[in-house]
Amino acid sequence: MGRKMEWAGKANHLGGLPRKTVIMAVGAFAKAVAVLLNSTSVQNADSLLNLVRSRPPGVPLITVSNHMSTLDDPVMWGFKGFPTCNADLQRWVLAAEDICFKNTVLSYFFRLGKCIPITRGGGIYQEHMTEALELLNSGEWLHTFPQGKVYQEDEPIGRLKWGTASLIARAPVTPIVLPIIHHGFEKVMPEKYLFGRRPPIPLWNKNIKIIVGEPIEFNISELKQTAIFKSRNSSASSNEGWPPFGPLDEAAQRCLYIDISERIRCVMEKLRVSVMKSKV
Template sequence: MRPEEQPEAPSAPWRAASAFTMGAVGLLCKGFLTGLSRVETHGMEGFLKLLDEREKVAERERGLITVSNHISVMDDPILWGLLPLSYMFNPDNLRWGLGSYDLCFTNKGLSTFFSFGQVLPTHRTAYSQHGGLFQPTVTQAIRLLSRGPFPSANELPEKAATSLKSPDVIDPFSGGHLTFTTDGHDTFPAPSAYLSRRHSWVHIFPEGMIHQSEDRIMRYFKWGVSRLILESEPMPDIVPIFIEGFDDIMHETRTFPRFIPRPFKNVRVTFGEKLDAEQVFGDLRDRWKQIRAREEKKGGPLEVGVVNDTLKYSEEAVSLRKECTKRMRQAVLDVRRQRGYPEDDPKNSLASTWLREGGGDREGQKADGSITKDT
C-alpha cells in the first residue's frame, strides 16, 4: 500500500461502535473496581502521564508495549477499569490485546464484539495448527507498534487450512484490501492499515496462560513478546506491570456461578517505570538488524513483521529471542520485587521446569500447589 493510499481511520460507524464497546466495558470494569473492590495502585501517575503524551496520534514517535503477569481470565479487561473515565472512550489511545481465537472468535457475534474491543484473533498452538509466534496476528501487532505504511496483501500462514471456515468480520464501509487472514479462510479488519493506529499501544501476557500461585511467582515467558520488541520500528516504549488480587476475583476453584466476578477482594496493580529500552534491549536489536540486513542483501527487502526461515529458525535468531524474553521477564520481576516479594528462583524462567514439575497436563493444579488455565 502506497502512503497516499493508506486511509486515515476506519469508517465513522466502525469508530463509533468501537468507542462504545471500549467505553461500555471500561465503565463496567471501573464500576466493579471502585464500588465492589478494594484497589491499591502504585506508579499509575507516571503511566497516565505517558498516555497523555501519546494522546495525539500524529505526534507519537513510537509505540507502547505493556507487559504483565497473568493470574485470571478477567485480568483484561478489568485491569483497564483503573483508567480515569476521560480515557475510556478514546480507542486510539487504548490498548490492543491478543485474544484466544478458540474462545473469543468462535462465531460472528463474538468476533465482531472483540474486534470492536481492539482484540486481535490469536491461535494457540495447543488448539490450532495456525498458532505460534509467526502467525499473521503477531505481524499485525508488530505493525500496530510501528509507523507504516504497510502493504495491503493478506499475510497467509505457511500451511493454510483446506476445510476450516470461520466467520468473516470486516468494516462494511471500507474496502476489502483492509483485511487480513489468520488461517487462509477467515477475514478480519487489518488495524495496522490505518494511519490513526500507527505507534499504538499493545498489551501482552507473555506467560500465555493463567497462573495462580500463593507466592505470586510467574511462569516462563513465551517468545512472542521478543518479536514485538525486536522487530517493531522504531523501538517501542515498554512498561512492565505487576498485578495482584485478580486471581481472587476469578479464582479457578470458584464454583457456580463461575462467570460472575467475586466482589470485595483486594486488588493491587503496580506500574513500573518506563524502561530505558535502548539500554535494556538496544544491543539485541542491533544484532537483529544485522541478521536482517544480511538476509535482505541475499533475498531482497522484507516488510515490517515479515521474516524468512533464517530469521525464524537460525540459531542466532533463536538465541536473540531467548535473551530478549529473559530480559523482559526480569523487568516484570523487578516490579514484583518492589512489592516485597523475594527474588525469583531462576528455574522458574525455564519451560522445562514447568513441564517437569507440572507433569504433562497443561491445566489444573500442579505439584507446587499452583493452578494453570489456558486462556
C-alpha cells in the first residue's frame, strides 16, 4: 500500500520537470505509434480539441471510451494535431493498480504520467476515487474506461462499471462527458499474439479509427429525484455499506448510477456501430 505516491502526482513535484519529461516522452511514443507506424483517422476531433484546450474555466471534462488494448492510453491521444506532449493539457486517467502500480519504479512513472491507481473490484468509494473527485473539482480532464478491462472482440458494449457514473454524479460541478470509440488498437497490441501473450512492441501498418461523439448532457438533480422515486418502488436490496449521498441512500444511488451508466453505454454502442460501418 506504500506505492500510491500522491506526492509524485502533484504538478509542483520538483518544479514540474519530471512530469513534463515523462509526458513529453510518452507523448512522442504515442505520436510515433499513431502517426508514423500506423494510420490513424479521427472523426469529429475538433469537439475533443476544443474541450481540452478551451472549455469554460472550472468546468471538468470526463472522456469515456471503449478499451481494446493496453496501449489505448496514451496512443489514442497521439493523433495529428493533438497536444499530446503538453503536460498541462494532458488528461488524468484511472489506471489499474495491479498493472501500473506493481512496484515503486512503475508507481513513480505512472504518477508522473498523471495516472490515478484504481483497485479493480475495490468499489466506487475506494480511496483514490476521492482523489479523482478532487481533480474534477479543480476543473481537470479525466479519462476513464468504464468497461473496466480490455475487450478485443467486436461485440456490443456491455454493462459498464458504476465508477464513472458515480464521479459524474458526485462532482460539485457536473462534468462535460465526451464519449469516444476507437477500433484498431486490438491489432496494434493484440492480447494473444505470441504463445498467448502480447507482442513485446507495438505492431505497425494497422488502421486505427477513432470517432469522437458529442457531449452527453446530464441533469443530475432531475436524475437524483428519479432515482429516489425508483428506489422506493423497487424490491432490490442494497448492502454494500455505501455512505449516504445527500438525500440518496444506497438503493437510490444504485438507481442513479445505473441510469447514468446506461445512458453512456447506449451512446458508446451507437458510436461503436458507426465505427464498424465505416471500418475499411
